[in-house]
Amino acid sequence: MHDGIVIEAVRRNYAADGQNVAALGPVSVSLVPGQTTAIVGPSGCGKSTLMRIIGGLDKPTAGRVLAGGEPVREGMPGVGVVFQRDLLLDWRTVLGNVLLPAEMRGMDRREAERRARALLDELGVGEFAARRPWELSGGMRQRVSIARALLCEPWLLLLDEPFSALDAITRDQMGVLLQRVMRAGKTSCVFITHSIPEAVLLSDRVLVMSPRPGVILDDVEVDLPRPRGLALREEPAFNALVRRIRTQFERSGVLAA
Amino acid sequence: MTDLHAVTDEDPMPRHARYRGWLGSVALPLASLLGGLVLWELTVRWLALPSYLLPAPSEIALVMVEKWAILLDQARYTAWAAVAGFAIALAISLVLGALIAASRTVERVIYVWLVVFHAVPKVVVAPLLLVWIGFGLKSSIIFVVVFTFFPILVSTVTGLRSADPELLLLTRSMGASRWQTLRAIRLPTALPSIIAGVKVAITLAPVGAVVGEFVASNNGLGHMLIQSVGNLEVPTAFAAVVLVSAFGVLVWYLAEYFEAAVIPWHASQRTRED
Structure with a gap:
């Protein structure tokens, strides 16, 4: 298993219209292995950029990210990514889509297929294994893309607003489902979201980010018992955390008080 | 579904x-x-109307029956030129298209030539081919290549460049090599576009062959056409036109069939979905 991820003074600038715009940072934070860390922040605060930098998919302008003492790099094994769009390939079956990372990594086909089917079952879409993605609803498709991200038993799972394109009911279902498959303790999750309740419901820790250039305003520990159901959202402890995060947003001018 | x-x-x-x-x-x-x-x-x-102005369909049909042996012979010649030329154009366009799509430098150096080449009025320079390459099948084939390569090339370049950037990021996160990405993502993404180009090109192939035969061949339907017009055997000319068109229709439907077989997953091929 991996040691934690250490983010050291990471900054990211963009060139826009010939100007150098600071999008992110400086951010310094260590992620506890096996924990789910949610990053919440307003649009354009660089939270997706931070997530990509953590996974080695984007290079910081300054600073570095270490995983187990080694700098992270693009394509390192054991990283699963789920985007807002499911990004399923229309020319493959559902099963074929889930097997994509195994093919890219040259994994044993039979073992990969066994695992893929198990994951699809666990996510409640096993019966669609032979179907094509376009025959599935949005929520079903996103389940398939989560199965794809989990195929290689990742030590790091990156979720970039995975439920933002789904309707409210499907979102709730997915939140509960995600907790079940997150391999508690074995996978470190970085979960990007706009939704404060979703962040609190799903994570062990919430990093609250400021508007651009995004820095960490608050680091909130979510010490609520697991497994967490939707009923938790009516609990005072839950609401106290939500309120604390919202207050941060109000202070930074993201939300009107 | x-x-x-x-x-x-x-x-x-x-x-x-x-x-x-x-x-x-x-x-x-x-x-x-x-x-x-x-x-x-x-x-x-x-x-x-006199038949040298406009023959009736029945008359054309009669000529086709009378001269079927020679017509078929000439048609075979033209079809061969069209198929061979198209195959060469396809190979050239796919390779060049992949190179251009892979590198902006290659694009800047080569593309401009191809565009100029395509813009040259081909029918006008056709007699030059006769001078350069001489009489016969080779000229016709080269004419087909010249007529058909451009649509396939353009559609290949566009197709190979239209892969979803986020999807490419996803495969990079899986440690995919360039070659793996090409096979798993770029090529399937490009196929609908490439096939669209192929469909445009394939109907141009018989046209290219016939134009080639006009100027540089004493064989084929094109040659037959121009000869019979010269002799005022207009029904024979029409018979040749019918055969060329029939060939064009045939290859078009072959392309459609091929399309349905290769990209059944594409939105254009699905029968109405929910």
């Missing part, structure tokens, strides 16, 4: 739907063609 076109015994389609299904796909186009032919025939007869 519900297939709205499926006809089942338990749930018979409404009358108008069945009528539209059958008539729409086969009967209506056929009736339209036949109607046009009848109108043509009647017009020629009523106006008593």
Whole structure:
């Protein structure tokens, strides 16, 4: 298993219209292995950029990210990514889509297929294994893309607003489902979201980010018992955390008080 | 998935739907063609047009029956030029297209030449081919290549460049090599576009062959066409035109069939979905 991820003074600038715009940072934070860390922040605060930098998919302008003492790099094994769009390939079956990372990594086909089917079952879409993605609803498709991200038993799972394109009911279902498959303790999750309740419901820790250039305003520990159901959202402890995060947003001018 | 076109015994389609299904796909186009032919025939007869101006369809059919052996022979020659030229164009376009799509530098150096080459009025420079390459099949084939490579090339470049950037990021996160990405993502993404280019190009192939035969061949339907026009054997010329067109229609439907077989997953190939 991996040691934690250490983010050291990471900054990211963009060139826009010939100007150098600071999008992110400086951010310094260590992620506890096996924990789910949610990053919440307003649009354009660089939270997706931070997530990509953590996974080695984007290079910081300054600073570095270490995983187990080694700098992270693009394509390192054991990283699963789920985007807002499911990004399923229309020319493959559902099963074929889930097997994509195994093919890219040259994994044993039979073992990969066994695992893929198990994951699809666990996510409640096993019966669609032979179907094509376009025959599935949005929520079903996103389940398939989560199965794809989990195929290689990742030590790091990156979720970039995975439920933002789904309707409210499907979102709730997915939140509960995600907790079940997150391999508690074995996978470190970085979960990007706009939704404060979703962040609190799903994570062990919430990093609250400021508007651009995004820095960490608050680091909130979510010490609520697991497994967490939707009923938790009516609990005072839950609401106290939500309120604390919202207050941060109000202070930074993201939300009107 | 519900297939709205499926006809089942338990749930018979409404009358108008069945009528539209059958008539729409086969009967209506056929009736339209036949109607046009009848109108043509009647017009020629009523106006008593001489056959060197406009032969009646029946007369053309008669010529086709009379001269079927020589017509078929010439058609084979033309078809061979069209197929060979198209195959060469396809190979050139796919390779060049991949190179251009892979590198902006290659694009800047090569693309401009290809565009200029394509913009040159080919029919006008056709006699030059005769000078350079000489009489015969080779000239016709080269003409087909010149006529058909451009649409395939452009569609290949566009197709290979249209892969979703986020999807490419996803495969990079899986440690995919360039080659793996090409096979798993870029090529399948490009296929619908490439096939669209192929469909445009394939109908140009017989045209290219015929133009080639006009100037640089004493064989083929193109040569036959120009010769019979010169001799005022207009029904024979029409017979040649019919065969060239029939060949064009045939390759078009072959391309459609190929398309349905290769990209059944593409939105253009699905029968109406929910």
